[in-house]
Amino acid sequence: MKTQTAAAPASDREFVVSRVFDAPLAKVFAAWTEQKQMLRWWGPRIVTNEIPKFEVRPGGTYRIVTRMPDGVGYPMTGEFREVTPPSRLVMTMDCSEHPAAWHDMVKPGRSKEDRNPAGIIVTTVLFEAEGKGTRVTVRMQFESAEICENMTKIGLSDGWGQSLDKLAELLRGR
Numbered sequence: 001m002k003t004q005t006a007a008a009p010a011s012d013r014e015f016v017v018s019r020v021f022d023a024p025l026a027k028v029f030a031a032w033t034e035q036k037q038m039l040r041w042w043g044p045r046i047v048t049n050e051i052p053k054f055e056v057r058p059g060g061t062y063r064i065v066t067r068m069p070d071g072v073g074y075p076m077t078g079e080f081r082e083v084t085p086p087s088r089l090v091m092t093m094d095c096s097e098h099p100a101a102w103h104d105m106v107k108p109g110r111s112k113e114d115r116n117p118a119g120i121i122v123t124t125v126l127f128e129a130e131g132k133g134t135r136v137t138v139r140m141q142f143e144s145a146e147i148c149e150n151m152t153k154i155g156l157s158d159g160w161g162q163s164l165d166k167l168a169e170l171l172r173g174r
Contacts, residue, residue, distance in 0.1 A: 012145035017160040018137040020130050023171040028134040029086035029127050031167060041166040044159050058083055074098050086127055093121040105154050119143030
């Protein structure tokens with residue numbers, strides 16, 4: 001099965017990425033909900049990850065630190081609002097601990113007192129059987145059109161594309 005990633009803004013405040021994986025539903029869901037697997041595929045190819053907290057249950061929290069080759073970390077925290085195996089995850093994403101330069105790209109001209117210019121991002125991940133594989137659709141809801149547009153400009157599509165490429169490799173056993 002050939003895998004393709006489709007990514008685009010779905011509305012002025014929503015970004016959607018979708019891809020079909022040549023793997024069964026339960027295996028793909030596990031790659032999203034098991035910490036050791038998430039470590040292997042999350043983020044662009046050049047980064048490493050630390051996941052000191054990962055409680056996949058409604059109300060459970062997580063912390064992922066994505067580290068660039070120069071050592072700069074991009075921490076993200078959030079809460080799992082919904083966990084419905086093997087079909088749905090809903091979680092928040094809080095990037096307030098990202099470096100100031102990143103915040104300046106996401107919200108140019110922001111007040112320096114604004115501790116979380118990207119706001120809380122609500123992300124819904126759907127897992128659907130498709131043929132012998134699984135379609136994963138990620139919907140990210142941003143607090144404003146400006147944030148969605150700027151996140152897209154700084155590489156949201158490419159970042160998700162690389163992450164999902166890594167996920168496909170993991171699912172193939174590489």
